[in-house]
Amino acid sequence: MDKSFDIIVFGATSFVGQILCQYLQDTFNSEGQEQINWAIAGRSESKLNDVKKTINNPGLKVLLADASDESALTTLCEQAKVIISTVGPYALYGEPLVKACVKTGTDYCDLTGEVQWIKRMVDKYEDQAKASGARIVHCSGFDSIPSDMGVYFLQQNAMQEFGAYCNNIKMRVKAAKGGASGGTIASMVNITKEAVADPALRKQLANPYLICPADSGFKARQFNTNKPTMDPDFNAWTAPFVMAAINTRIVFRSNALAGNPYGADFKYDEAMLVGRDFKGRMMATMVVAGLGLFLVGAAMKPTRWFLEKFVLPKPGEGPSPHAQKTGYYDLRFVGKTASGKEIRTKVVGQGDPGYGSTSRLLGQVGACLALDLHEGQDKTGKQGGFWTTSTIFGDKLIERLQKHAQLEFEVLKD
Numbered sequence: 001m002d003k004s005f006d007i008i009v010f011g012a013t014s015f016v017g018q019i020l021c022q023y024l025q026d027t028f029n030s031e032g033q034e035q036i037n038w039a040i041a042g043r044s045e046s047k048l049n050d051v052k053k054t055i056n057n058p059g060l061k062v063l064l065a066d067a068s069d070e071s072a073l074t075t076l077c078e079q080a081k082v083i084i085s086t087v088g089p090y091a092l093y094g095e096p097l098v099k100a101c102v103k104t105g106t107d108y109c110d111l112t113g114e115v116q117w118i119k120r121m122v123d124k125y126e127d128q129a130k131a132s133g134a135r136i137v138h139c140s141g142f143d144s145i146p147s148d149m150g151v152y153f154l155q156q157n158a159m160q161e162f163g164a165y166c167n168n169i170k171m172r173v174k175a176a177k178g179g180a181s182g183g184t185i186a187s188m189v190n191i192t193k194e195a196v197a198d199p200a201l202r203k204q205l206a207n208p209y210l211i212c213p214a215d216s217g218f219k220a221r222q223f224n225t226n227k228p229t230m231d232p233d234f235n236a237w238t239a240p241f242v243m244a245a246i247n248t249r250i251v252f253r254s255n256a257l258a259g260n261p262y263g264a265d266f267k268y269d270e271a272m273l274v275g276r277d278f279k280g281r282m283m284a285t286m287v288v289a290g291l292g293l294f295l296v297g298a299a300m301k302p303t304r305w306f307l308e309k310f311v312l313p314k315p316g317e318g319p320s321p322h323a324q325k326t327g328y329y330d331l332r333f334v335g336k337t338a339s340g341k342e343i344r345t346k347v348v349g350q351g352d353p354g355y356g357s358t359s360r361l362l363g364q365v366g367a368c369l370a371l372d373l374h375e376g377q378d379k380t381g382k383q384g385g386f387w388t389t390s391t392i393f394g395d396k397l398i399e400r401l402q403k404h405a406q407l408e409f410e411v412l413k414d
C-alpha cells in the first residue's frame, strides 16, 4: 500500500482541528525540525482551503470524506500511516473511521472522552485491530494524557525509589484556567442525553473498570468525589473533577493492559482542590451545585434546548486565541506503596487545557505513532489493538511532551 502521508488530520476544520493544524505547521518541516508529510481532510473543500490559507501552507494536500462514507474513509486510510481525528461527538460520527482504520491496518488517534463509545469500539473491533495491525489510541488530549502519563511517571519514579509500585494514587487539580468549545459541550450533552434514555448505560458509566478486559480481575472499590470532601493528604477541600469519569477509566485500562503491575487492589481517584477552611468548603459546595445544575439542564429537553441555543458555545466556537495561550493546568499526584512509602509528583501544562495544550498533545501522539513506532522501529513490539497512551508510548511520549508540548513532569521533594 502506498502510504503517501505520515499523518492525515480528519476534521481539520473543527475548532480544535484548526489549532492542531497551526501547531503541526509551526512544529514540523522547517530546518532543524522533524519532517512529517501531512495532509488535511474533512467534508467541506472550501472550509479546508480556508484552513490552508490561515496556516499559510498553500501546498498542503486537501482530501475529502464525509464521516459516514465508509468507502471514502477507506481511501483516506489507504494513504496514511496515521489518521488523527477531531470529528466529534465521536459517539455520533466516529465509528465508520475506526472501522476503516481497523480494516486497513492504519494507526489512529483522537480526542474522545466518551467512555461508552470507547467500550463499544473495543468490543466490536479489538480482534480485527490485532489482526490488521492498526494501533488505536483514544483519549489523546487533556483527557486523558496528563492523568495517564502522570500516573505512569509517578509509578516509574516510585519503582526507582522504593523498588515497588504504589497501590494507591490520587490526582488533584491544584489550578487550571481554560474554556470549552462547542464540540466538547456537544459531546457532554450527548452522553447525558444517552444516559438519561438508557438505564443500562448509566450502570456502565458507573463501572470504573468498564474498559478493562473482562479477565483483568479488578474488584477494588474505587473512591469517587461527588460531594465536598476534606482531603487530609492535601489539607484542603475537594470538589468533583468533571474529567475524572474518563481519566480514571483510562488509568485502570492502562494497568490492565500492562499486565496489572500496580496490583489488583490498585486505587486511583481524581478531584479538584478548592481551598482550605470555610471558604474552601463553600467553594466545593458551589462546584457540586453547579455541576448538578448543568447535568439536570442537559438531561431535560426544554432546558437542553435553551442551554444549546442561548448559553453554551456552538460547534466551531471556543476559547479566544488569548485564552488558549494564557491558559494552564497544575496537577498534583500523591502515591503510596502497600508498605506506606509516599511519593509526590506534578504535571504542569502551558496553554488552555482543552485546546492550546490538547492540540499539542494530540499532535505529538500522532508524531509518536508515525515517526517513533513505525516500520523498522518499534512497530513489531507494539502490535495492533486498542492502546492507552502510557502503554503504547511510555517514556517516548514523556520525552516528546516535555520537549515539544510545554508539559513538565516533576518529582516533588518535600
Ligand SMILES: NC(=O)c1ccc[n+]([C@@H]2O[C@H](COP(=O)([O-])OP(=O)(O)OC[C@H]3O[C@@H](n4cnc5c(N)ncnc54)[C@H](OP(=O)(O)O)[C@@H]3O)[C@@H](O)[C@H]2O)c1
Pocket: 011, 012, 013, 014, 015, 016, 017, 042, 043, 044, 047, 065, 066, 067, 068, 086, 087, 088, 089, 090, 093, 111, 112, 113, 139, 140, 141, 142, 143, 144, 181, 182, 183, 184, 185, 187, 314, 315, 316, 317, 318, 353, 354, 355, 358
Ligand atoms: N479530550 C480533550 O481534551 C478534548 C479537547 C477538545 C475537544 N475535544 C473533542 O474533540 C471533538 C471536536 O471538538 P471541537 O469543539 O473542535 O468540534 P467542532 O468545532 O464542533 O467541529 C466538529 C468537526 O466535525 C466535523 N464534522 C461533523 N460532521 C461531519 C461529517 N458528517 N463528516 C465530516 N466531518 C464532520 C466538522 O466539519 P465541518 O467544519 O465541515 O462542519 C468539524 O470539523 C469533540 O468531540 C470534543 O469533545 C476533546
